[in-house]
Structure formats: structure tokens, C-alpha cells
Amino acid sequence: MKAMVYRGPYKIRVEEKPDPKIEHPNDAIVRVELASICGSDLHLYHGMMPDTRIGHTFGHEFIGTIEQVGSSVQNVKIGDRVMVPFNIYCGSCFFCARGLFSNCHNVNANATAVGGIYGYSHTSGGYDGGQAERVRVPFADVGPSVIPEGITDENALLLTDAFSTGYFGAQLADIVEGDTAVVFGAGPVGLAAARSCWLMGAGRVIVVDYLDFRLEKAKTFAFAETVNFGQMGDIVRYLKRATDGLGADVAIDAVGAEADGHVMQHVTAAKLKMQGGSPVALNWAIDSVRKGGTVSVMGAYGPLFSAVKFGDAMNKGLTIRTNQAPVKRQWPRLWEHIRNGIIMPSDLITHRIPLDEIAEGYHLFSSKLDDCIKPVVTPA
Incomplete structure (x- = not known):
């Protein structure tokens, strides 16, 4: 698959990487349809976060279609179009049971504070992110949600973080x-x-x-x-x-x-x-x-x-x-606000960039060029 790959501060490329695989019975593989570049990604891009490793794929905001599921997955199925919160969490530990999904105790062996985050430095678990054609989604029964009726793809994307x-x-x-x-x-x-x-x-x-x-x-x-x-x-x-x-x-x-x-x-x-x-x-x-x-x-x-x-x-x-936001906790209320026309998160989007041109997208966003507020990445 094609994926954005980190090669050092201010150096990113689109390269061929092996397709992600099911590594645990509760994993899913998502074919990414929309991703975005977040201000937090710029911390990595600038080389400001510890333990950001060469070869890592960024991107913690993405939506897509389920292509594969592990043998234990029950809540989503192949073909479902899902929105994926940036938090990776188990759903059953002491903290998840209290709604503190961003502080999950079981998904990040490298820190005692934050849980897992897609596409961030290895201080957040080292999970590859969604600025790619496909991504592995752990704990697929508790993280992803099927995109509800009445929620556009771009609005769903903006709710992932x-x-x-x-x-x-x-x-x-x-x-x-x-x-x-x-x-x-x-x-x-x-x-x-x-x-x-x-x-x-x-x-x-x-x-x-x-x-x-x-x-x-x-x-x-x-x-x-x-x-x-x-x-x-x-x-x-x-x-x-x-x-x-x-x-x-x-x-x-x-x-x-x-x-x-x-x-x-x-x-x-x-x-x-x-x-x-x-x-x-x-x-x-x-x-x-x-x-x-x-x-x-x-x-x-x-x-x-x-x-x-x-x-x-x-x-x-x-x-x-x-705290880092426990994203999925916010969704039911935000879905209702969108359906009722109270908010329209997609109005924040200013740029739509093909994955092949993501290096230019990072440059635009980082340098505050062309009035860039929120760039969206289209892998397909």
C-alpha cells in the first residue's frame, strides 16, 4: 500500500509499505477513504516529540471501510463504513470503565499517562496511522463506529479528533x-x-x-x-x-x-x-x-x-x-447537533490533498500558507 512515511524533521515521503495484517483476533483492517493533517502531526513533523521513529506513518484522524476483521470482532463487519476515534483503547480496564478512553491502561507499554494514539510517536504506543491506504485498528469492537445516517463523510472525519x-x-x-x-x-x-x-x-x-x-x-x-x-x-x-x-x-x-x-x-x-x-x-x-x-x-x-x-x-x-479527549464519549451529542444544523464541523476544511501530494500539504499547513486551516487527505 501507499503510505506517508517519516524520514526526519520536515522530511516526509509517500512510499510503498506492507499492507497491515490482523495481529490479534479483535483487530480490523480499514481501507482509508479520508484522513487529515492535524496540528498535533506538526509536532512530529517538526521533530519536537520524543521517540518519533523513522519509517512511522502519521495520521490519527481517518474514516474508511472495514476490509478484514479478526475472529473475535462482533460489532463491525466487512463492508461497514466507520469513523475511528484517535484514541486506541481496550474498553474494559479501570480507566475505560470510567469513560477515560484516552488513559487506557492496556494499549501503551511506553507511558503511564496517555493511552494509545494512531500515528503518533512511540510515547503513544507506536501505532501506524491513517495517512495511508490502509490501517490496522486494534480493539475494533470498542473503537470504530459505523457512520450514522445524516452524517457526511467530512463531518465524520472532523469528529475523529x-x-x-x-x-x-x-x-x-x-x-x-x-x-x-x-x-x-x-x-x-x-x-x-x-x-x-x-x-x-x-x-x-x-x-x-x-x-x-x-x-x-x-x-x-x-x-x-x-x-x-x-x-x-x-x-x-x-x-x-x-x-x-x-x-x-x-x-x-x-x-x-x-x-x-x-x-x-x-x-x-x-x-x-x-x-x-x-x-x-x-x-x-x-x-x-x-x-x-x-x-x-x-x-x-x-x-x-x-x-x-x-x-x-x-x-x-x-x-x-x-486531558486528551475521550473522543467517542462526545459523539452521540455531536451527531445530534449536526443533524439539527447547530454545528457543521466540515466548514473548518480549507484544503483537500491527494495522498501522493501530502508532503506539500504538510508544508502548506506548517507554514500557514494559502490560508490553510484544515487539510484533508484523500488516499484513493
């Missing part, structure tokens, strides 16, 4: 009706979080970024106020003044490890593998939220050191809520 994660970020923020929410980052996840804040009852939503085309999308997609931090001398002071000197009720960090302006982040992460992510956006969130407020973090950080202003968070009495 980006929109579900943004929605989860708004959930973590524990918004009370009428709250002011500040969202840092206007990439796909931040835009989804901002849109979802309204669904949680927010009375005011402010999105912070530095790219005008993404801020414009925040106005049209998320109906949010926008602030370009590149044009502000002190973004925290601006946000305090915009909220009667108190600060926002909640702040959502949808940036993670690539907060703009932290030059040493790229140096230390790519060259020395010593930093799990720049704390710029997270520290802005801590500083700009009011005392007693809530900070929600679902931006992707690595497993290593990040210099977070935890003392300030403690002294302000903040609640900090974090």
Missing part, C-alpha cells in the same frame, strides 16, 4: 451560563472549542491568535470576538481590561506545544529533545483568567518539562482541568 477535542475542551472549562470564555489558538481545535463554548452556555467568547485569516474564521465559524496578540503590547493586560479588570471566567489553551514566539522551544525540542512544549499560551491562560476561574487544557504537550507558572495558578485559586 479536531471538533470532538474542541468540544471536550469547552466541557472541561465547566462553563456557567453567562461566563466569559477566552480561547487561545484559532486552529481547528480552538475554533471548535470557541463554537462549543456557546453550546455550554457562555455569554461571551474571545479568541486569541496572531494570524488574521484564522481570526476571521473565528468570527464566521465561532461567532467570537477576536484579538491579534501580535498587535498587542501585553495580551494579558488587554484581556484584563476587556473583562472589567477581573479576567475571564474560563480560559482554554488550544495551542499546546507550539505557542508562537518561543524560539527556544524549537531549538530545545528539535535538537536536544529537552522540552515537551512552550508554556506561552498556558501561562497567558493562567494570567488572564480571574481568581477562582478555570483553565482548560487540551492543546497537545509532550511528556517532558514545561515551565508553567504553577505558583500563580495556586495563589489565584484556579481549577486546571486537562
Whole structure:
């Protein structure tokens, strides 16, 4: 099969790889019909995540058709068209039983925190991802869901991570009706979080970024106020003044490890593998939220050191809520919102790229060219 293959920082190719095989009775093989490039993939592309290995195939957002199933699989069958959450999880361990699918205890021997993730570094289990013609899907009875009627392919694709994660970020923020929410980052996840804040009852939503085309999308997609931090001398002071000197009720960090302006982040992460992510956006969130407020973090950080202003968070009495999104938990409610016309996740898509041209897609997305917000990959 054809697959995207990592050859080092900023170096990816499309190569022939062996077709994936059934390795366990509960596996399935999915022929990929749509995949996408996520901002988290850029952390790997830039060489910022530890243990990203040569030859690995990225991609944790994908949908497709079941081609093979293991002997134990009962809930999906050959020919089913499925959407696959980015989380790989067993469905039966202590954490899965509590709905913490992203913290599954049985799918990742390399970490004690995160469970398995398709197409990410080996700190997340080393599973090949969906930027390929086919992918092996472990625990096929608990992960994939048949795409429901009324849900288009592109909407289903956006629910495998980006929109579900943004929605989860708004959930973590524990918004009370009428709250002011500040969202840092206007990439796909931040835009989804901002849109979802309204669904949680927010009375005011402010999105912070530095790219005008993404801020414009925040106005049209998320109906949010926008602030370009590149044009502000002190973004925290601006946000305090915009909220009667108190600060926002909640702040959502949808940036993670690539907060703009932290030059040493790229140096230390790519060259020395010593930093799990720049704390710029997270520290802005801590500083700009009011005392007693809530900070929600679902931006992707690595497993290593990040210099977070935890003392300030403690002294302000903040609640900090974090996790990788347990994606499948969000789907029933999001399916209903889509069917009712309340949200349309596919409106985030700006580019559709053949698998053979995925290197150009990564370049466009990484370099913020051509107003690229969300690129979709078509393997066929």
C-alpha cells in the first residue's frame, strides 16, 4: 500500500509499505477513504516529540471501510463504513470503565499517562496511522463506529479528533451560563472549542491568535470576538481590561506545544529533545483568567518539562482541568447537533490533498500558507 512515511524533521515521503495484517483476533483492517493533517502531526513533523521513529506513518484522524476483521470482532463487519476515534483503547480496564478512553491502561507499554494514539510517536504506543491506504485498528469492537445516517463523510472525519477535542475542551472549562470564555489558538481545535463554548452556555467568547485569516474564521465559524496578540503590547493586560479588570471566567489553551514566539522551544525540542512544549499560551491562560476561574487544557504537550507558572495558578485559586479527549464519549451529542444544523464541523476544511501530494500539504499547513486551516487527505 501507499503510505506517508517519516524520514526526519520536515522530511516526509509517500512510499510503498506492507499492507497491515490482523495481529490479534479483535483487530480490523480499514481501507482509508479520508484522513487529515492535524496540528498535533506538526509536532512530529517538526521533530519536537520524543521517540518519533523513522519509517512511522502519521495520521490519527481517518474514516474508511472495514476490509478484514479478526475472529473475535462482533460489532463491525466487512463492508461497514466507520469513523475511528484517535484514541486506541481496550474498553474494559479501570480507566475505560470510567469513560477515560484516552488513559487506557492496556494499549501503551511506553507511558503511564496517555493511552494509545494512531500515528503518533512511540510515547503513544507506536501505532501506524491513517495517512495511508490502509490501517490496522486494534480493539475494533470498542473503537470504530459505523457512520450514522445524516452524517457526511467530512463531518465524520472532523469528529475523529479536531471538533470532538474542541468540544471536550469547552466541557472541561465547566462553563456557567453567562461566563466569559477566552480561547487561545484559532486552529481547528480552538475554533471548535470557541463554537462549543456557546453550546455550554457562555455569554461571551474571545479568541486569541496572531494570524488574521484564522481570526476571521473565528468570527464566521465561532461567532467570537477576536484579538491579534501580535498587535498587542501585553495580551494579558488587554484581556484584563476587556473583562472589567477581573479576567475571564474560563480560559482554554488550544495551542499546546507550539505557542508562537518561543524560539527556544524549537531549538530545545528539535535538537536536544529537552522540552515537551512552550508554556506561552498556558501561562497567558493562567494570567488572564480571574481568581477562582478555570483553565482548560487540551492543546497537545509532550511528556517532558514545561515551565508553567504553577505558583500563580495556586495563589489565584484556579481549577486546571486537562486531558486528551475521550473522543467517542462526545459523539452521540455531536451527531445530534449536526443533524439539527447547530454545528457543521466540515466548514473548518480549507484544503483537500491527494495522498501522493501530502508532503506539500504538510508544508502548506506548517507554514500557514494559502490560508490553510484544515487539510484533508484523500488516499484513493
